[in-house]
Amino acid sequence: MMxxxxxxxxxxxxxxxxxxxxxPPLIRALNEQLxxxxxxxxxxxxxxxxxxxxxxxxxxxxxxxxxxxRAGLIRTAGxxxxxxxxxxxxxEVRPDAGYVLGLDVGAQYLRGGxxxxxxxxxxxxxxxxxxxxxxxxIDELIQLADGLCAEAGVDRAAIAQTVLxxxxxxxQTRDAMALTGRPPGWERPEVMNWLREELxxxxxxxxxxxxxxxxxxxxxxxxxxxxxxxxxxxxxxGMGLVVGGQLVRGAHGVAGEIAYVPMTGGRGAEPDTRSxxxxxxxxxxxxxxxxxxxxxxxxxxxxGQVSARSVFQAAAxxxxxxxxxxxxxxxxxxxxxxxxxxxxxxxxxxxxxxxGQAPGFADTVIAExxxxxxxxxDVRVSALGTEAVVDGCLAAAAELAWDRLTVDLPAxxxxxxx
Numbered sequence: 399m400m401x402x403x404x405x406x407x408x409x410x411x412x413x414x415x416x417x418x419x420x421x422p423p424l425i426r427a428l429n430e431q432l433x434x435x436x437x438x439x440x441x442x443x444x445x446x447x448x449x450x451x452x453x454x455x456x457x458x459x460x461x462x463x464x465x466x467x468r469a470g471l472i473r474t475a476g477x478x479x480x481x482x483x484x485x486x487x488x489x490e491v492r493p494d495a496g497y498v499l500g501l502d503v504g505a506q507y508l509r510g511g512x513x514x515x516x517x518x519x520x521x522x523x524x525x526x527x528x529x530x531x532x533x534x535x536i537d538e539l540i541q542l543a544d545g546l547c548a549e550a551g552v553d554r555a556a557i558a559q560t561v562l563x564x565x566x567x568x569x570q571t572r573d574a575m576a577l578t579g580r581p582p583g584w585e586r587p588e589v590m591n592w593l594r595e596e597l598x599x600x601x602x603x604x605x606x607x608x609x610x611x612x613x614x615x616x617x618x619x620x621x622x623x624x625x626x627x628x629x630x631x632x633x634x635x636g637m638g639l640v641v642g643g644q645l646v647r648g649a650h651g652v653a654g655e656i657a658y659v660p661m662t663g664g665r666g667a668e669p670d671t672r673s674x675x676x677x678x679x680x681x682x683x684x685x686x687x688x689x690x691x692x693x694x695x696x697x698x699x700x701x702g703q704v705s706a707r708s709v710f711q712a713a714a715x716x717x718x719x720x721x722x723x724x725x726x727x728x729x730x731x732x733x734x735x736x737x738x739x740x741x742x743x744x745x746x747x748x749x750x751x752x753x754g755q756a757p758g759f760a761d762t763v764i765a766e767x768x769x770x771x772x773x774x775x776d777v778r779v780s781a782l783g784t785e786a787v788v789d790g791c792l793a794a795a796a797e798l799a800w801d802r803l804t805v806d807l808p809a810x811x812x813x814x815x816x
Contacts, residue, residue, distance in 0.1 A: 426461075426462070426465070427804075429452075429454060429458060429459075429462045430462045430465055430466055430804070431804045432452055432454075433448050433452060433454075433459060433462050433463065433466065434466055434471060434472070434491075434800075434804060436448055436451050436452065437472055437489055437490065437491055438491055438517075438800070441490060442475045442476075442488040442489065442490045443488065443489060443490075444478050444486035444487065444488055444489070445459050445460060445463065445486065445487065445489075446486060448463070448489075463489060467489075470492060470495060471491065471492060471495050471803065472489050472490065472491055472492055472495075473489070473490060473491075473492045474487055474488065474489060475488045475489060475490040476488055490516070491515060491516040491517075492515075492516070493514040493515070493516040493518060494514065495514070495515045495516075495803070496514070496515045496556075496558035496559075496799050496803065497512055497513065497514050497515070497520070497550070497552045497556060497557055497558060498512070498513055498514075498515070498557065498558055498559045498560070498561070498792055498795035498796050498799055499511075499512055499543060499546070499547070499554075499557045499559070499560040499561075499597075499792075499795065500512075500513070500560075500561055500562075500563070500609075500787075500788045500789070500790075500791030500792035500794075500795055501539060501542070501543060501560065501561075501562045501563065501597075501788070501791060502562075502563040502606060502609070502787040502788050502791065503535070503539065503562065503563065503564045503565075503606075504527070504606075504787075505527075505633050505634075506526060506527055506633075507524050507525065507526055507527060507784075508524065508525050508526075508527050508535075508538060508539055508542050509522075509523070509524040509542075509784065509785065509787065509788050510522070510523055510524075510542050510543060510546050510788060511523075511546065511785070511788045511789070511791075511792055512546045512547060512549075512550040512552060512557075513792045513795075513796065515558070515796060515799060515800065515803075517796065519792065520549070520550035520551070520552070521546045521547075521549035521550040522546070522785065522788070523542060523545060523546050523549070524784070525538065525541075525542055531583070532583040532584060532586065532589055532592075533592065536589070536592050536593060536596065539562075539596075540596045540597075543560075543596075543597070557598070558795075558799040558802070558803075559600055559602070559795040559796075559798045559799040559802070560597045560598060560600070560601050560602070560795060561601075561602045561603075561604050561609070561791040561792070561794045561795040561798070562593065562597070562601065562602070562603045562604065562791065563603075563604050563605070563606040563609040563610075563787040563788070563790065563791045564578065564584070564603055564604070564605070564606055565577075565578045565579055565584075565605070565606055565634065565636075566578030566579070566584070566585070566605065567605055567650075567651040567652055567655070568603050568605075568651060569651070570651075572587060573587060573590055574586065574587040574589065574590055575589065575590070575603065577652065577655060577658075579634065579657075579683075590603070600798075600802075602794070602795070602798060604790070604791060604794055605636070605638070605651075605654070606636075606787045607628065607630050607636035607637060607638045607654060608638040608645055608647070608654065608790070609638075609786075609787045609788075609790030609791050609794065610628055610630060610638060610750060610780075610782070610786040610787050610790050611626075611628035611637075611638025611639070611640055611645060611790065612638070612645060612790035612793050612794055613782055613785075613786045613787070613789035613790035613793060614626070614628050614638075614748055614750075614780060614782060614786070614790075615640055615643075615645075616789070616790070616793045617782070617789065618748065618780060618781060618782050618786075619746060619748050619778050619780070619781070620640060620746070620748065622746075623744075623745040623746045624640075624641075624642055624643050624745065625640060625641045625642065625742070625744045625745050625746075626639075626640050626744050626745060626746035626747065626748060627639050627640075627735075627738055627742060627744045627746075627747050627748070628640075628748045628750060628780070629656075629731075629734075629735065629738075629747060629748070629749055629750065629751075629754060630749075630750040630751035630754060631686060631687070631731060631749065631750075631751045631752075631753040631754040632687070632688055632706075632750075632751030632752035632753050632754065633687060633688050633689075633751075633752070634657060634683050634687055635656060635657050635682060635683045635686055635687055635734075635751075636654060636655065636656060636657060637654040637655075637656045637738070638654055639653055639654050639742065639744075641742070641744075655680070656682060656734060656738070657680035657682055657683035658680035658681070658682065658683075659680070659681065659682040659734060659737065660681050660682075661681060661682045661685065661730070661733060661734060661737075662681050662682070662684070662685040682730075682734060685730060686727060686730050686731060686734070686753075687753075688705070688706035688752060688753060690727075691706040691709055691723060691724075691727055691753065692704050692705060692706060692709070694723045694726065694727075695709045695719070695720060695723050698719040698720070698722060698723055699719055700712065700717075700719055700720060700723075706752060706753055707752065707756075709723055709724065710724060710753075710756045710757070710759070714757065714758065724759070724762065725762065727753065727759075728759060728762035728763045728765075728766050729766045731754075731763050731766075732763050732764075732766035732767040732770065733766075733770070735747060735763065735767055735771070735777075736767060736770050736771045739771050739772065739773065739774075739775060740771070740772055743773065743775075744775055745775055745776065746775055746776045746777075746778065747775055747776070747777045747778070748777075748778055748779070748780050749763070749777065749778070749779050749780060750779075750780040750782065750786065754779070754780070755779050755780060760777060760778070760779045763777065764777050
């Protein structure tokens with residue numbers, strides 16, 4: 399994610415146009431935003447800490463802290479101990495400065511969470527999706543949101559920002575989702591109107607895999623690097639790409655939509671294995687998703703209740719037929735990753751999703767990838783669980799909420815005219 403300091407600089411340039419000197423009110427606002435960013439990043443910190451980090455004088459820091467405290471964004475949090483001299487006052491973000499809601503619309507489950515602007519998650523929950531209609535799915539989503547807010551003790555009207563993780567991408571020209579795949583109907587323009595009516599006009603819809611990549615950046619392996627690809631292989635396949643600390647969306651929002659790469663079949667795949675699913679979601683997803691693993695397993699002779707999980711479990715037990723299916727899946731994923739490496743050259747690749755995180759799968763992929771790739775970056779399995787999309791949505795929602803609060807800060811803290 400963009401660092402707070404860069405955000406402040408960008409905002410300053412936007413206001414000043416990069417052409418004229420900043421006026422004193424703007425300078426004060428930028429100082430307040432800078433200090434607030436440090437407090438958010440560090441947690442509890444003293445005036446001396448903030449002066450050292452920001453390069454501002456202690457009187458300037460004191461004035462800015464007083465303004466932030468008066469605006470209800472920070473509070474005192476006791477005194478610093480264990481150091482010689484006078485005990486220093488510590489400051490921290492007020493948890494009740496605002497609340498955010500993150501939601502995840504999955505193929506089978508709806509998930510969500512409520513967090514405060516200090517970063518603490520106040521409530522989490524998941525429910526199995528039952529509705530088949532778009533309106534029914536939205537109703538179930540709102541029921542989940544209401545339940546989460548009630549659990550957190552927050553009125554839903556008090557939510558400062560909601561971010562919804564969804565398959566597909568948001569098409570600004572149509573004000574609608576696109577490339578969502580199944581179930582049908584989610585791409586209709588009225589869906590965004592319905593969602594905004596229920597969740598507020600400030601609602602932001604984020605691609606679910608991009609949201610998971612943001613979660614990986616905030617709390618996973620992505621914290622350690624400036625560029626990485628988060629590749630999810632499960633019921634679908636997708637990628638979230640972070641370069642230079644920033645999520646890459648592309649000119650049309652489709653960066654990372656690797657489901658549409660025209661790549662099919664592993665070593666043992668037949669040339670006619672393309673199904674009608676490829677028409678609505680993409681050739682690579684049709685060939686490498688959980689449904690494709692099941693199809694390959696049945697062609698290989700596995701019977702009974704076959705699922706991607708059971709195929710991987712059978713391979714781990716030594717079933718030769720299942721092992722071939724898993725090997726072909728790993729070979730196909732490795733070919734796709736080779737393409738990503740050749741174009742992007744990321745420092746790190748993180749594998750997520752039910753297949754991507756299956757025991758031993760990453761090792762098999764690496765073994766296939768090594769001989770074919772121009773370089774072999776670090777490849778790791780995500781340690782984040784099923785809440786990754788929700789966590790990414792909460793992180794994105796918090797950034798948006800803070801941006802809005804700090805933009806409004808000069809007006810909110812200006813002295814009354816006398």
